[in-house]
Amino acid sequence: MKGLLTTVRELFRxxxxxxxxxxMGHRLSGLxxxxxxxxxxxxxxxxxFWPEGYVHALKLYKHPLFLLxxxxxxxxxxxxxxxxxxxxxxxxxxxxxxxQRRLTIGGFVLVGLLYTPAFLIMGAHMLQGLDIx
Amino acid sequence: xxxxxxxxxxxFDPEKDAKPYWAExxxxxxxxxxxxxDLLHQVRGRxxxxxxxxxxxxxxxxxSDAMRINGVNRLACKVLVNTIxxxxxxxxxxxxxxxxxxxxxxxxxxxxFFENYRSVMPYFVNDEPPPARERIQTPEQRxxxxxxxxxILCAACTTSCPSFWANGTYVGPAAIVQAHRFIFDSxxxxxxxxxxxxxxxxxxxxCRTIFNCTTACPRDIKVTQVIAEVxxxxxxxRAD
Numbered sequence: 417m418k419g420l421l422t423t424v425r426e427l428f429r430x431x432x433x434x435x436x437x438x439x440m441g442h443r444l445s446g447l448x449x450x451x452x453x454x455x456x457x458x459x460x461x462x463x464x465f466w467p468e469g470y471v472h473a474l475k476l477y478k479h480p481l482f483l484l485x486x487x488x489x490x491x492x493x494x495x496x497x498x499x500x501x502x503x504x505x506x507x508x509x510x511x512x513x514x515x516q517r518r519l520t521i522g523g524f525v526l527v528g529l530l531y532t533p534a535f536l537i538m539g540a541h542m543l544q545g546l547d548i549x
Numbered sequence: 550x551x552x553x554x555x556x557x558x559x560x561f562d563p564e565k566d567a568k569p570y571w572a573e574x575x576x577x578x579x580x581x582x583x584x585x586x587d588l589l590h591q592v593r594g595r596x597x598x599x600x601x602x603x604x605x606x607x608x609x610x611x612x613s614d615a616m617r618i619n620g621v622n623r624l625a626c627k628v629l630v631n632t633i634x635x636x637x638x639x640x641x642x643x644x645x646x647x648x649x650x651x652x653x654x655x656x657x658x659x660x661x662f663f664e665n666y667r668s669v670m671p672y673f674v675n676d677e678p679p680p681a682r683e684r685i686q687t688p689e690q691r692x693x694x695x696x697x698x699x700x701i702l703c704a705a706c707t708t709s710c711p712s713f714w715a716n717g718t719y720v721g722p723a724a725i726v727q728a729h730r731f732i733f734d735s736x737x738x739x740x741x742x743x744x745x746x747x748x749x750x751x752x753x754x755x756c757r758t759i760f761n762c763t764t765a766c767p768r769d770i771k772v773t774q775v776i777a778e779v780x781x782x783x784x785x786x787r788a789d
Contacts, residue, residue, distance in 0.1 A: 419714065419715045419716060419717070420715060422647075422648075422714055422715075423711050423714045423715040426647055426711070426714055427711060429620060430617070430620060430621070430647070430709065430711075430761070431619070431620035431621045432621075432709070432711075432759065432760075432761045432764070433760065433761075433764055435758070435759045435760030435761065435764075436711070436759055436760075436761055438759075439711070439757055439758075439759045442757075503757070503758045506758050506773070506777060507758060507777050507780055507781075508777075508781070509777075510773075510774040510775075510777035510778045510781065511774065513760075513763065513771050513773050513774040513777070514771075516760055516763075516773070
């Protein structure tokens with residue numbers, strides 16, 4: 417536990433470069449996705465064990481806050497997948513180390529590009545739910 | 550032209566202090582081409598003779614003065630003041646390497662680091678009878694492990710690694726670099742043994758390809774590349 421706390425604290429103090437930032441994002445997106453899947457498995461199981469609870473959960477998921485959460489989830493999955501592929505690439509082709517900065521930043525840009533349509537569609541959906549659009 | 554530099558140093562004396570604290574010392578006339586090590590000497594000479602830090606050659610060869618300078622692991626003897634302080638005035642923050650127990654001020658206990666280092670058999674192994682003259686090696690074979698031979702065991706790479714901060718039993722980048730130096734040496738015969746050590750729980754797989762080690766290395770060793778080559782050797786089951 418002490419090691420974990422030290423690591424979290426020092427990640428904000430040690431001035432690592434884009435690699436450290438990419439890794440922090442990878443961990444956060446991975447943990448966030450696992451957390452979502454845990455809840456998702458539980459609420460889906462309610463369809464069998466507690467049908468009323470399941471119906472209630474489905475209604476709750478239409479709330480704009482949960483829609484915002486869905487948008488974050490899509491970003492997390494997208495980022496985790498693309499950054500993971502970059503790490504796999506670096507591990508299988510060590511000579512790519514000299515391009516690691518460009519690959520990391522390229523990964524950020526690619527996530528941004530791929531996320532834009534999802535952001536627009538889901539964002540519009542959420543705003544409709546708020547009666548803003 | 551001189552500069553005014555405030556040295557912010559993480560101090561800790563286990564005989565006096567309950568916990569570490571920051572101390573500041575202002576140096577009025579610093580030469581911009583002084584090194585951080587020179588400033589530490591000035592602080593010790595002018596303000597507090599009890600300030601503890603390691604240094605030996607003071608020329609980037611022995612690796613004894615690795616510390617965290619302005620948030621990044623560096624050798625104090627290789628960092629010029631004008632590369633980290635711009636203008637006439639500034640602050641330099643110095644603290645001990647992270648992940649190793651602090652003995653006093655900037656001096657850390659290197660034993661856990663060397664314990665990891667020893668675990669990878671960092672020495673030449675070949676029980677075959679030696680030839681009449683030297684063991685022949687082509688220039689290409691020698692080049693294969695040239696980069697890791699530059700390592701000075703300063704621990705800047707290992708203590709810049711978040712995986713090592715979280716788990717001190719991870720062998721760390723420096724030990725893997727040392728292992729690589731012998732694994733890919735065509736004259737050595739213990740590559741399999743070293744790969745077996747490094748394929749264990751606290752071996753190379755704890756590396757998350759973060760690249761902090763590569764940027765921290767004062768000898769410009771391509772540490773992350775070296776680690777990836779060892780990972781590949783383990784995956785293939787051979788070093789070639």
